[in-house]
Each structure stands twice: as structure tokens, then as C-alpha cells.
Amino acid sequence: MRDLLYGMSSLPSDYFAVFGIPVTLALDLPELQRRFYVLSKQYHPDRFGRATAAEQQYALDFTSLLNDAWRVLRDPQARAEYVLQNNGLEAGDSRGNPPPAELLEEVFELNMALEELRQGEAEARGPIREALDRFLALREALDSEREALFLRYDANPAAETLRQLRALLNRRRYIENLVRDAQQALS
């Protein structure tokens, strides 16, 4: 296993390179996981308990990069944000932004219900649950849209596709926050 380290002085340049794959948005997760396990078994610092300090350092650096990469790439949202960021398209923080126009009314109603629940009105739970169901459905629709954009980008990595993806991710993040607020209020 030490041969693997021989001559390797620089770390892979990006998360995809760690796994030895090209930049891909529509990833085969089981395959990625298989590679994660194989690479872990090869490079984990525990495999280098008797190695030189330099080899141990490389094992530590490589494995932390591998773990970071696995954490980001296995999550479609984080993966897409990573690719956007690498293309200079920083995703904005959606918290301060106004809600997407088509959601204005929904968000207003949810906030009302959340406020009522905070005031101790238990009957507000009904409307919150209904809103939650709608947001979950919306999130699901966005997820299939996102998957379609992933495939389109993989076939033809155009900047325009990335911009569409960024808009979609922002919307999805907004909805994700609503889902979380509603779930927290109900739990």
C-alpha cells in the first residue's frame, strides 16, 4: 500500500479528482460510495501506523480531503453548490432574500400560522401541516427538475445551464428553510 504513496507529493485538485472521476453532477451514488470505501481502506492514517512522518502526513491530508469530498458529493444540493462555486457562481444566502413571487402568499400564511402557534393556538397546527405537505411536494418537484439540469450539464457543460441551476438551488434552499421551520414548529 505504501507504493501508492510513492512519488505522490501533491493532493488531488478537486473533490471529483479525489475519486478519480471527471466533474459530474448526476453521480452514481452507490458507485461513489464503493470508491469511498476502497480509497479509505488504502489511504486511511491507520494504515500508516508504521510509516514515515511524511507518509503519515500525506495519508492524513489525503483522507481528510477524501472525507470532505465524500461529504459534499454524496449530497446533491451540496454537490451542485460546489460545482457552481468552482465556476465562479457563488450561491447567495437566501435567508434575507424576498421569497420567490409564486410563493409569496404561501409564505405569508405559513408565517401567520407559525406566529399563532407560538401564541399558544394549537389549532394553527392544521394549516402548518397542510403548508408543510405543499412545500414537501414542491421540493420533490424541484428535485426532479434539478436532476434534469444535472443531466443536461453533464451532456453539455454550458454556463447557461449553471445559471438556471443556481436559480433553482436558491429556490430549493428557500423551500428547505420553510420545511425546517414547519417541522420544528410541529415537533
Added chain:
Amino acid sequence: MSVFQIDFGSPDSGQESAPPRVVGIDLGTTNSLVAFLDLTAPKVILGPDGAALVPSVVSFPAGAEPVVGAAAQQALLADPANTVYSAKRLMGRGAADVAGELALLPFPVAPGSESVIRLAVGGREVTPPEVGAYILRQLKQNAEAFLGEPVTQAVITVPAYFDDAQRQATKDAGRIAGLEVLRLVNEPTAAALAYGLDKRQNGTIAVYDFGGGTFDVSILKLQEGLFEVLATHGDTHLGGDDIDNLLLRVALEDIASEWGADLSGNHEALQRLRRAIIDAKHELSTRPVTTITFDDGGREYRRQLPREVFDQLITPIIERTLASCRSCLGDAGLQPAAIDEVVLVGGSTRIPLVRQAVRALFEAEPHTELNPDEVVALGAAVQAGILAGTVEDHLLLDVTPLSLGIETMGGVVSKLILRNSTIPASATEQFTTAVDGQRNVLIHVLQGERELAKDCRSLARFDLKDLDPVMAGMARIEVRFLIDANGILRVSAKDLRTGKEQAVEIKPSYGLTDEQVEAMILESFDKAEEDFKERQVRETRVEADRILAAVEKAKQDEAWFALPPAERAAIDLAINELLLSYHGDDYVLIQQKMEALDHASRGLAEAMMNSAVRGALKGTKIE
């Protein structure tokens, strides 16, 4: 093989090819023990008293050497003010963290205990890592006596929920004891490793680890030798001690109302009462009812304690562990039914109510085949084998129990590495200056899940020093935060404008400085090495006596006289050389001379063997 041949064992017959052995140590709140990997199975090492468990108690009698283990446990009653127990609960803590706890302990805390607790015992001050070091040194000596070789490297286990300071303090304890700590392993993970060696190959397991002072729960996925921790949760201040304290409070109230006496200031009486309570607690694990018996100055306190009452008393404590388990399941994204197996670790899992509660929560019959007191040390020995390269088909992928973040504007924490991230894990962050010509940037690093810095645990302040004086906002320093496989933070920084390494000064919020640890090593470690050498010399002389006696006896045999004169001369020469080295204190030299004599006398041994065989065959017919 000659009849005189003696197995010298390592370090000598091991030669350079055999690397030093790595032992696995469970440094527990109540008891500690050491294990090693024997061929393929982990085994616990017994001390000179024949017991595997060394009580985690150190007594510091005034003007005398510290006493460790069972002997120190006796001193708990005789000399409570100078006897330290449960020091693990004070590891990596400041006095303010454990104020409530310290009030119950019989030993006073010295001033200046804000970042490291200093216990005033036996006319000196000791820190929790030093107390740990005395226990570790005892285990090291037990292992050396048992294995017959020096032990310098170890894997030590820590509660999974230990934060950075607590881990660092444990590592410091190892260093003070003269042990290189190759890895800190989380206790529940170690337990899974011990079980996993001969259990099912794939599945999801939960480890419920309820010890003397800490509680942990970990959920792992086992897959072809890979032990992947999905999530961990716990409380480093929740254990059997808390149950004892609870019962102690009840008993003290009883006594106060029965006798009209407040015993809480009487350390000697408190220790005896605590002992009586622990005995009663243990008895309730196998019996439906027990009696706490305690007498003091002719007065007697007896209280019958049925298990139902005990169960009622401890239910809030058990409930806290269950809440932890539910959080852990949630973090792992699993329902209780998804757990295939449950492993119980720690002495407190002997309590019937605990077993019942765990069974009900995970809907699975918990495993108890391995001794819950030993399973963690056994797992540590397996991990030692993994690091030494002798166990190749297993690997642990553990996680960090707490999120790591930095303090930003307004005292808010910005999280960089989330809890339950597989370690090693890293994050990079860019920093700049706010004022023209600013020469340094201070970064406050914290651990915890809360939003505000004041609610998280301060880990350290990192000072980026000697920055080039540039305009505000022009500096670009990239800081890399890396949590290593021990769960300990490492920080490095780079000036992105120059590409040069940026100096970082670390000011840990809790714990000892490197220099302090160094000074402690010099105090205790040198002597340990001397002790070891002395023991080796004495043991080697015993071996030499045996071989010399055997050769002297052989010289009476007819085989001796049949030997060529040159060979006889060589044997005599080897005997003389061994005798010359015998009174020196170089045990390696004595061993070499023993081997030389053994080698020289090989022909004699063979000749004797042959004549013995001939003698044995005499009179038997060969058909």
C-alpha cells in the same frame, strides 16, 4: 534445540525485524485496564495481583511515593483528603466547569485552576493528566512484566463525546507516563471492534456505553471489515458516579433527619458511606432488595432499598441516556428498528433497568457476551493491531462528536466542521485585516452545537502573527482547520499573497502547555525507565542462574568428557564471560552472553540428548 536453550523473548530475540508491541488501554473513570493482541485475539493483561482491573484511584500520601490502584482504594477510607478518584471527570476541564462536582470531592482544589484543575493533595499539587499518568504508568508496568519487554506505544480509549481539551489531556497523560499515544479511540467504537471481530460481517449496530462517569452512544455500519460510525452522541458527565451521588444525597438527608447530624463535611465518613452505597447498588443488579448499612461512632444507619425504589430514583438519569440515543438515531437518519444489534458497554449496564430500557428502545436483545468492563480495552488492543499492521482486514471510520466553529461578529459561531463528520475532516477559511497596517489576527475556535460563542466550549485562540503591514482588507490568509483521526484539532495557515506558511500561535483555553507536560515527564518518567531496567536485570540474572546450573550439571555427564577439547574450552570461555557480565547492570549484555553460552553448548546438549535417547531405548526391542 538444545536443552539449555531459553526463550529470551524480546527485545533481544525479536531483533530489529519485530517492531515494538502496541498495547490497548482503557483509562476509565472507575477502573482501567490494558490489553494486547495475542496472535489474532485480544487479551487482557493481569497485574501482579492477578486482577485485570486497576482501580482508577491514586493516593498521594504526604512525603511518600504515590500509590496506585487497589492499594490506593484502601487509602480512600484511610486518607480520603489525599486520595484522588474519578479524575477522568476533571480531564481537560477548568474549575468553573465542574464546580458542582468539586464540592462533592474530598480533595481541595488549589487556586489557579481556571484552565487546568490543580488538586492539593499530599502537600503538592497535581493535575488530572498527572493522576491519569500514574494509572497509565501502572498499566504500562503491568504490561511490561506480563510481556517481558518494554512497552512504549499505546492506543488509549476516550469517551466518544470527549471534546478537544479532554482528548488532549488524555494524550498528555500518556506522554507524562512515558507512552507514545499512537491513537485515541472512542470507547463505543472500540467496543464494536472487539465484538465485530467474531460477529456478523454486515449490519447496523448501536453501542450503548454507560460507564462510571460518562455516557456515549454510537451507531455504526459494519461492512466487510469496515466499521463506519454514522453518528455518536453522549454526555461526558453522566455515569454510575451520578447514581452514587444521587443515593448519597438521599442517605445524607436520611441521616440528617435521623441523627440530626450533617456528615457532608466529614470526608472519611462520606467515603465509607459512598462505599456502602456502591455495594448496595451492585447488589441490586442481582437481587430484588438490598440494605444500605453504615455506622459512624456507634450510631447505625440502615435503609432498605428495594429495586423498584432504586429504579424510580434513577429513572431521570436513564431517561437522559435514552434521549441521547434518540438524538443519535435521528442524526444517523435511522429508526430504532433499523438497528440489527445492540452492544452494552460499561459497568452501569449491569443495572437491570438499563438493560430493560435499552431493549425496549432498540427493539433488540442487547449483547453482553463480552465482559462490559473489559470490552473497551480489548477493542483498543485490536486497534493497536490495526496500527501495527498485524490486523489488515479491519478499519475504523470514526466521526467528530461536536461541531467546530469560529467566533464571528457579535459573538455568533460560524460552523466549519459539523458534528458526525467522518474524521480526519478539514475546512478552510479566509481571513483578512480590518485596519491599515494590522499585524495580527486573532481567531477564536469553539466546539459545540449552539449558535452563540458564549454557549459553546472555547477550544483555543489562534493568533496569526507578524502579518505584512498592508491596507485594511488586503491581507489574504487561508487558515486550514483539520481534525485528525484522534479527534484533535490541528491548525495551519498560509498567506495567499506570498504563498508562504503563516505562523500561528496557539493559546489553548484549557489544558497544559507543552512545556508543562515536558516538565512533568521529567519528574516521573525517568524513574519508570530505571525501574524497568532494574527489573529486567534481576529477571535476566535469574535466567542466567538457571543456564549456569544446567551447564555445571552437564559437565558431570559422560558426554562432556567425550567432547573435543576445543569445544570444551569454548564452553568454559562462554561461562566465564557470562559470569563477568552477570554483576553488571546491562541486561542486554547478560542476555547476549547467555545466548553465546547456549550456542557454544549446543553440541554438548545434543550429545546428552542422544545418550538419553539411547538409554531410554535400552532394553526395548526394535522390530
